[in-house]
Structures are given as C-alpha cells and as structure tokens.
Amino acid sequence: MAEAKKLSGAGLRGQSAGETALCTVGQSGAGLTYRGYDIKELADKAQFEEVAYLLLYGKLPNQGELNAYKARLKSMRALPEALKTVLEQIPADAHPMDVMRTGCSMLGNLETEQDFTEQHDHIDRMLAVFPGMINYWYNFSHHGKRIDVETDANSIGEQFLWTLHDKKPEPLHVDVMHASLILYAEHEFNASTFTARVCASTLSDIHSCVTAAIGSLRGPLHGGANEAAMAMIQDWRSPEEAEAEIMAMLARKDKIMGFGHAIYRDSDPRNAIIKEWSKKLSEQVGDEYLYAVSERVEAVMWREKKLFCNADFFHASAYNFMGIPTELFTPIFVCSRAAGWTAHVMEQRANNRIIRPSADYTGPDSAEWIDIADRP
Numbered sequence: 108m109a110e111a112k113k114l115s116g117a118g119l120r121g122q123s124a125g126e127t128a129l130c131t132v133g134q135s136g137a138g139l140t141y142r143g144y145d146i147k148e149l150a151d152k153a154q155f156e157e158v159a160y161l162l163l164y165g166k167l168p169n170q171g172e173l174n175a176y177k178a179r180l181k182s183m184r185a186l187p188e189a190l191k192t193v194l195e196q197i198p199a200d201a202h203p204m205d206v207m208r209t210g211c212s213m214l215g216n217l218e219t220e221q222d223f224t225e226q227h228d229h230i231d232r233m234l235a236v237f238p239g240m241i242n243y244w245y246n247f248s249h250h251g252k253r254i255d256v257e258t259d260a261n262s263i264g265e266q267f268l269w270t271l272h273d274k275k276p277e278p279l280h281v282d283v284m285h286a287s288l289i290l291y292a293e294h295e296f297n298a299s300t301f302t303a304r305v306c307a308s309t310l311s312d313i314h315s316c317v318t319a320a321i322g323s324l325r326g327p328l329h330g331g332a333n334e335a336a337m338a339m340i341q342d343w344r345s346p347e348e349a350e351a352e353i354m355a356m357l358a359r360k361d362k363i364m365g366f367g368h369a370i371y372r373d374s375d376p377r378n379a380i381i382k383e384w385s386k387k388l389s390e391q392v393g394d395e396y397l398y399a400v401s402e403r404v405e406a407v408m409w410r411e412k413k414l415f416c417n418a419d420f421f422h423a424s425a426y427n428f429m430g431i432p433t434e435l436f437t438p439i440f441v442c443s444r445a446a447g448w449t450a451h452v453m454e455q456r457a458n459n460r461i462i463r464p465s466a467d468y469t470g471p472d473s474a475e476w477i478d479i480a481d482r483p
C-alpha cells in the first residue's frame with residue numbers, strides 16, 4: 108500500500124496549505140483517491156470523461172449525463188481562426204509546453220471569462236480544445252499540414268491520437284489513453300495545482316490559472332519528467348547497458364527522472380497501472396528492449412536507492428509504443444490535469460482567501476544608503 112512519507116524541511120513539505128475534497132494522496136489505507144474513489148478502480152472501469160465529470164461536477168455521471176457531457180465536449184473542439192493564426196507563428200523548435208501555455212493564454216484573450224458563473228463553460232472548452240490545439244501546431248510546424256480538429260473521435264484520448272496522426276487510432280491505444288488521462292487527472296496540492304490555486308486566490312480568470320499551472324507542470328521535477336525519462340532511456344538497447352548507465356549516473360549523483368516522489372514513501376499507485384499498459388503495448392509492437400530496459404532501471408533504482416517509479420516513468424515507454432513524439436508527452440499531461448487544476452480553482456473560489464504565506468527573512472538587519480557615485 109502506498110503511504111505518505113514523514114515530511115519535514117523546505118518546499119513547504121509536510122505543511123497543510125488548505126483543504127480539499129477532491130483527492131487524497133498517500134494516506135494510509137488509501138493510496139490515491141479522487142473524491143473517495145480508488146484510482147485502480149477508476150483506471151480499470153471508467154472513461155476519462157467520467158473522471159473529469161466526477162472532479163468537476165462532484166459525482167460520477169449516469170449514462171445519460173456521460174453521453175451528454177461527451178457530446179458537449181465533442182461540439183466544442185473547433186479552434187478559433189485567430190488561435191490558429193497564432194499557432195502557425197510558433198516555430199517548429201518551440202517546446203510544445205510553451206505552445207500549450209501560449210495557446211491557453213490566447214484562448215483566454217479570445218474567450219475571456221467575464222464572470223465566475225461562466226467557469227464551467229470555459230473549463231469544458233479548454234478540455235475539448237487542448238488536444239486539437241497542440242496537434243494543430245505540431246502538424247503545421249512539423250509537416251506543413253493544417254489538420255481538421257473537428258474529428259469523429261469519441262473521447263479526449265481518442266481525439267489526442269486522432270489529431271496527432273490525422274487518422275482514427277486503434278482501440279487498444281484509446282484504452283491506454285483513457286487509463287493514462289485518468290492517472291494524470293488529479294493529485295491534490297502538487298506544484299502545478301498549487302500554482303493554479305494561488306492564481307485563483309487573487310480572483311484571477313480561469314485561463315490565467317491554467318496558463319500559470321502549465322508553466323509549473325513544464326519543469327522536469329514535475330510533469331516534464333515523463334519526457335526526461337524517455338530522453339534518458341531511449342538510446343539504451345539492453346537491460347545490461349541500462350544498468351551500467353544508471354549505476355554511472357548514480358555515482359555522479361545525477362537525478363534519475365521518473366523516480367521518487369514528494370509524498371509517497373515506497374510506491375506510487377499509478378505506476379503498476381501504467382506499467383501494465385506499457386507491457387501490453389510492448390507485446391503489441393514487438394518491442395525487443397525498451398520495456399526490458401525500463402524494468403531493469405526500476406529494479407536497479409530500488410536495489411541501490413530504494414527509489415521507486417513515479418507516475419511518469421512507464422508513461423515514457425507506453426507513449427513511445429503508441430508513436431507519440433517525446434516532446435508531446437507533457438502536453439498530454441496538460442490535457443488531463445486541466446480537469447484537476449480547474450476543479451481546484453472552483454474549490455478555491457468557493458471558499459477563498461488570498462494565499463499569501465510568510466517568509467523567514469535571512470538578509471541583513473539594516474543597510475546604509477550609499478549614493479550611486481560613491482558605490483564600489
């Protein structure tokens with residue numbers, strides 16, 4: 108059972124920064140739950156839209172509600188022309204997370220949240236638009252192709268793959284996307300969600316909250332770790348090579364991306380689930396080394412450091428097996444976590460006080476003014 112570790116020290120570790128009814132992380136007896144539902148059950152039985160609905164509307168939808176919600180999201184996929192124009196200006200060598208950040212911000216210029224009563228409409232719109240938005244830019248900048256984002260895809264996961272490859276994806280890959288998006292959807296007061304809540308606490312608009320959160324997710328210590336993990340393992344052709352490289356990295360005291368966690372102590376409950384999907388995909392594509400390399404890295408890290416894979420590590424191989432370019436890994440995380448971020452924004456708004464902690468001052472007691480001409 109994944110449990111929370113004893114926390115102390117910098118980084119606000121171990122301090123409660125507010126209340127939430129959305130998620131528990133690492134509490135004894137409940138590894139990860141969204142509104143009380145265990146992540147394993149959600150990843151096994153739900154579609155991503157059911158989980159987004161649960162987070163955003165407070166309960167699991169019945170069949171009629173789910174159908175209506177999916178139809179609503181499907182009807183909201185079109186990209187405004189002005190957004191396409193902006194996306195077409197962004198160079199191919201831009202980082203896709205910067206494209207997400209700019210795209211979200213531009214959407215906020217075109218469809219500004221005027222009043223918090225509109226929040227659900229803007230949230231649903233972002234969830235509907237994000238997969239097509241990033242893949243419109245990707246296909247235009249990399250292949251000179253203006254794709255049609257108003258596809259027949261029946262879900263956000265299918266929409267991501269369909270708009271990336273500009274064709275209907277196979278069912279196994281859609282199933283993997285549902286599981287992946289569910290695993291990434293929500294995680295209490297992680298760095299990007301906390302960023303969104305801080306922004307919300309100033310009574311800022313929803314696009315500002317999400318744009319800020321995208322910036323926080325981008326870093327390799329947070330969401331960017333799935334991409335960084337892939338970059339690390341992609342050239343290793345055998346478990347033996349992987350073990351030698353990891354041992355050398357550990358000797359150099361390098362950080363191993365996709366391992367460790369700020370809250371979990373001995374496992375991340377999302378890992379076993381995405382690992383299983385990665386294995387299935389590995390068999391499907393006839394992979395000869397990537398899954399085996401990943402497993403060996405996992406074993407060596409536990410043997411040497413008692414560090415375990417977090418949600419990101421096996422996402423790297425799973426996404427790779429589905430033909431997703433590495434630099435698009437973290438944008439998929441955005442397409443999912445947007446549900447969690449915005450559920451937190453609504454929760455913050457419903458019971459708000461501006462988030463403004465104190466700091467322990469470490470500078471000089473007082474400083475004597477020196478005129479500019481006299482300064483050394």
Ligand SMILES: CC(=O)SCCNC(=O)CCNC(=O)[C@H](O)C(C)(C)COP(=O)(O)OP(=O)(O)OC[C@H]1O[C@@H](n2cnc3c(N)ncnc32)[C@H](O)[C@@H]1OP(=O)(O)O
Pocket residue numbers: 327328329330332361362363364365366367368369370414417418419
């Ligand atoms: C979806 C997500 O965002 S999950 C997190 C994704 N991020 C990564 O995978 C990046 C790699 N991992 C890390 O950098 C860290 O484990 C974090 C940022 C996730 C958590 O950081 P912290 O809470 O500070 O980690 P923690 O307190 O457990 O660190 C304990 C020790 O283990 C080391 N450690 C932790 N993770 C790793 C790692 N991945 N590789 C090597 N050493 C590590 C730390 O450097 C620290 O060593 P020290 O005591 O000598 O300074």
Ligand SMILES: O=C([O-])CC(=O)C(=O)O
Pocket residue numbers: 291293294296297298329369370417418
């Ligand atoms: O909770 C954290 O610190 C990071 C994490 O795993 C997530 O955001 O999914």
